[in-house]
Amino acid sequence: MKLENALKNFHPKSPTFGNVAGCTSPDRLTGTDIMAAVGMAESQAKFGMTAYFAKNDISEKDKFSTVEALVQYAKKITPKLVAKAAGKKLGYCLIVLARMAFEDYARSAGSVCQCSACSGEGMVNKKVTTTKYSSRAAIFPSFSMSQLKRYTNTERNVVETEKVICESCNGKGQLTHRCRCKGRGKVLDEAQTKLQDVPIYKDCPRCAGKGFNRVPSSVAYNAIRHLVPDLTQSSWSRNWKPFYEKLSRKCYTEEYEAERIFNKITQEQM
Ligand SMILES: [Zn+2]
Numbered sequence: 499m500k501l502e503n504a505l506k507n508f509h510p511k512s513p514t515f516g517n518v519a520g521c522t523s524p525d526r527l528t529g530t531d532i533m534a535a536v537g538m539a540e541s542q543a544k545f546g547m548t549a550y551f552a553k554n555d556i557s558e559k560d561k562f563s564t565v566e567a568l569v570q571y572a573k574k575i576t577p578k579l580v581a582k583a584a585g586k587k588l589g590y591c592l593i594v595l596a597r598m599a600f601e602d603y604a605r606s607a608g609s610v611c612q613c614s615a616c617s618g619e620g621m622v623n624k625k626v627t628t629t630k631y632s633s634r635a636a637i638f639p640s641f642s643m644s645q646l647k648r649y650t651n652t653e654r655n656v657v658e659t660e661k662v663i664c665e666s667c668n669g670k671g672q673l674t675h676r677c678r679c680k681g682r683g684k685v686l687d688e689a690q691t692k693l694q695d696v697p698i699y700k701d702c703p704r705c706a707g708k709g710f711n712r713v714p715s716s717v718a719y720n721a722i723r724h725l726v727p728d729l730t731q732s733s734w735s736r737n738w739k740p741f742y743e744k745l746s747r748k749c750y751t752e753e754y755e756a757e758r759i760f761n762k763i764t765q766e767q768m
């Protein structure tokens with residue numbers, strides 16, 4: 499059984515997951531069976547199980563433990579040059595990097611964040627320019643053309659602010675990190691579909707097949723620069739960035755391992 503089926507036992511109102519293929523018959527296991535399997539998997543793949551539940555918002559505690567586990571991992575693999583550049587701030591740097599790496603990983607669950615364009619309000623102020631004409635021209639429509647022209651010269655542009663629906667979030671005030679491919683990571687390859695006359699899909703070019711928008715590593719760079727002001731872009735790219743990326747990859751690797759173990763345990767239960 500897939501790990502995502504276990505989520506329903508934590509919050510019954512969780513979204514229905516579109517893709518439960520690969521899970522032959524989730525109903526054959528009871529909730530108790532599943533929770534027992536979760537417990538067993540946790541004892542064998544703590545990091546991965548916690549990370550997976552954390553990204554699916556099962557509990558705040560899971561987030562803390564995942565970031566903490568990432569910090570521990572980061573300590574073990576800190577490159578010498580990173581440690582040297584960070585000096586006394588290394589501890590803080592590792593926490594910042596671990597938090598951001600987790601955030602990056604967590605986005606894959608289609609989590610939501612507040613829309614920054616409207617600060618979550620769903621509406622934005624838009625400047626609207628309207629042209630106001632002199633009312634006299636309207637009151638006396640019988641003026642001759644030349645006179646009317648004189649009056650239209652008195653037209654003036656009035657700039658007003660108006661509340662309009664935020665385009666970034668469509669008025670929802672929230673953005674999901676899900677890509678416009680609806681998180682599928684695949685889009686229809688129109689050229690190939692036409693050629694072969696059957697629907698052909700390709701990796702979504704916007705998210706490179708991941709299905710979600712990643713946190714750009716420049717965000718992490720800016721955060722670290724607060725702690726290490728001398729950090730240059732080139733030194734970030736050379737020494738820090740690969741290290742940072744290892745941290746988010748670690749979450750995926752651990753999740754993959756947890757998934758494998760959970761799968762095995764539930765297979766045995768059936
Ligand atoms: Zn918005």
Ligand SMILES: [Zn+2]
Nearest residue numbers: 677679702705
């Ligand atoms: Zn996409």
